[in-house]
Amino acid sequence: MNVKGNRIIAAAALICFFSCKKDNNNLALHELAGTWSFYGIHARTSSSATDVEGGIQYTTITTSEYITTANAGTIRISGNTMTGTGITYAANMNIIVTDYEGTILTDSFSTSMPVNVPPTNSTSTFEVIGTDSIHYTSSGLPGSGGSGTPATGSKFSIEGDIMSLTSYVVQDKVFDTLGVAITQHEEAFVVTTLKKQ
Numbered sequence: 001m002n003v004k005g006n007r008i009i010a011a012a013a014l015i016c017f018f019s020c021k022k023d024n025n026n027l028a029l030h031e032l033a034g035t036w037s038f039y040g041i042h043a044r045t046s047s048s049a050t051d052v053e054g055g056i057q058y059t060t061i062t063t064s065e066y067i068t069t070a071n072a073g074t075i076r077i078s079g080n081t082m083t084g085t086g087i088t089y090a091a092n093m094n095i096i097v098t099d100y101e102g103t104i105l106t107d108s109f110s111t112s113m114p115v116n117v118p119p120t121n122s123t124s125t126f127e128v129i130g131t132d133s134i135h136y137t138s139s140g141l142p143g144s145g146g147s148g149t150p151a152t153g154s155k156f157s158i159e160g161d162i163m164s165l166t167s168y169v170v171q172d173k174v175f176d177t178l179g180v181a182i183t184q185h186e187e188a189f190v191v192t193t194l195k196k197q
Contacts (some may be wrong), residue, residue, distance in 0.1 A: 028128045031158055032077045033118055036194035038087050039162075040071040045188045051180050059100040066091040066115075075194060080137075086119040088099065132156055134165070154192075161196040 041068055050059045054079035092112050099107040125138045134155045154165040169188040174181055 027143055028131050028156075029079070032128075032134075032163075033079075034157070035197045036077065036078060037073045037197055038071050038073040038075060038089070039193040039195050040068040040085070040089060041091075041190060041192050042067045042189045043188060045186070047165045047184065047186045049182050049184045051182045053180065059097045059101075061100070062095060064093045064095045066093045074197070075085050080128075082124050082126060084120065084122045084124075086121065087117070088119040112145060129153075163194045163196070165192045165194070166190070167192075 012080070015167065041148045043064075047062045048059055049062075050057060052058070068089035068091045070090040072089070074085050076083045076085070077167050078133075083155045092114050094110065094112050096110045097108065098105065123138075124136055126136050133153060133155050149155075152169075154167045156163060156165050167188075167190045169186070169190065171186045172184070175182050176182070
């Protein structure tokens, strides 16, 4: 086959690839479009804070898990915009705190913390990546975040009239407290559930 024939085939394959990609995104946007009732959040979070004092490493690990109740509000998806109206929920966060001095466990306790989120309105924009992912181009999904760190994206799946948006959030930071540098690592696994109206 000559060079010209190869270029035509390569160009046709490239056009087909981008056309299919666009069709997949349009199909995903069509599936997401509409008004959805906010059905709740299931979140698992973990945070570790580490500092070194007198040559000894001290670490505090905090984990929590919760499933929201008293869920209400709607999320309208139109084009590349999500509009949350009256998103509200309650949760009883089960929290476990564990302290280490080096590798030795020095203390551990658990507690619960009630959370009540009043009705909140918000708008975020997004783009569809492939056929099952969303990248938030402004603030994240209304009601997401888990550990307070906003999600930058979600995997979505739709079964019947139920949509699940799954986000995994990771954040690392170093901050100074009274001259002591603390390294913090946070993770949150958050599943937000919506029901088509």
